[in-house]
Amino acid sequence: MTDLNESAQTLKPARELADSPRRFPGESAEYRRARNDLLAEEIELRRHIERVAAQRRALPPGGVVPENYRFESETGPVTLSEMFGTHDTLVTYNWMFGPQRERPCPMCTSLLSAYDGEMPDILQRVAFAVIGRSPIEKLVAFRKERGWRHLRLYSSAGNTFNRDYAAEGPNGDDVPAFNVFTRSGDTVRHFWAEEMGPWAADPGQDPRGAPDVMPIWTVLDMTPGGRGRDWYPKLEYDTAPR
Incomplete structure (x- = not known):
């Protein structure tokens, strides 16, 4: 890969590239x-x-995972190392759907709905696991209700994975979290985690990572109204989309 500094020196100034040849009807x-x-x-x-x-x-090598966590899948027990399948990289998302919740987090659900459509492509490159603390039967039932087809669901009800890698609250509160792990031989290491929590938020902004992982916000950021300050996704809406 080209060195970052060398690449930056050869780039044309952005302003030179920004003389767009496009023109739209009626623009001033x-x-x-x-x-x-x-x-x-x-x-x-x-x-x-x-x-x-x-x-x-x-990034330099991250820490070795302290144990080969055991999860429950639709087909029975599975370990973290087994989640990799044939890949050497595993992405995990901690779904806010713990046993104290009757229904899952609407924001997580919006994100996962988008990822379900992308999953056949994502799985060509890396393994991807959606992890929730509720029993696997509860996770799968909601997936069927939502019509998800490609997400691979795992229950962490019997281990400390959420507490170790998702900063689960001291009283068991759900916390959403992305983590990336790598595998080399029999060694599994932590590579990266999203670490922009509320303490890192700028004034007037919801805490979020960068780049933003939510496709819905990417689309709304291109509109005049933007994200708005009083709107979030819901699990159901009273009327059909217009």
């Missing part, structure tokens, strides 16, 4: 100037995302 000169200014920032954002991703890939 003022709009085009502002849009090209925004385009330069979008190019810089894309480059920054690439730099951060490269820095993440260059």
Whole structure:
């Protein structure tokens, strides 16, 4: 891979690339100037995302996983190392659907609904496990209700995985969490975790990671109204989408 500093030195200034040849019906000169200014920032954002991703890939080896956690799957017991399948990388998402909840977190559900459609592609590159603390039967029942087809569900009801890798609350509160693990031979290591909690939030913003993992927010960020301040996904809506 090209060295980051060397690559940055060969890039054209974003402003030079931001003279878009596109024009839309009825746009004013003022709009085009502002849009090209925004385009330069979008190019810089894309480059920054690439730099951060490269820095993440260059992390030194993470800690060895302290135990080969045992989970319950639809077909019986499975260990963390077995979740990898044929891959050397495993992504886990901790689903906020613990035994104290009758229904799962709507935000987690929105995210997982989007990922279910992407899962056939994701599984070409890495293994992906959705982990909840409720019994596996409860997790699977909701998956069937929601119509998910590709997500692989696991119950962590009998282990400490959530507490060790998802910062589960001291009173057992659910916490959403992404973790990435790697496997080399018989050794499983922690590679990366999302660590932007409420303490890292900027004023006036909901705590979230970067880049944002929620496809719905990515779409809404491209609209005039943005994300809004008083709207979140729900499990059901009173009316059909318009």
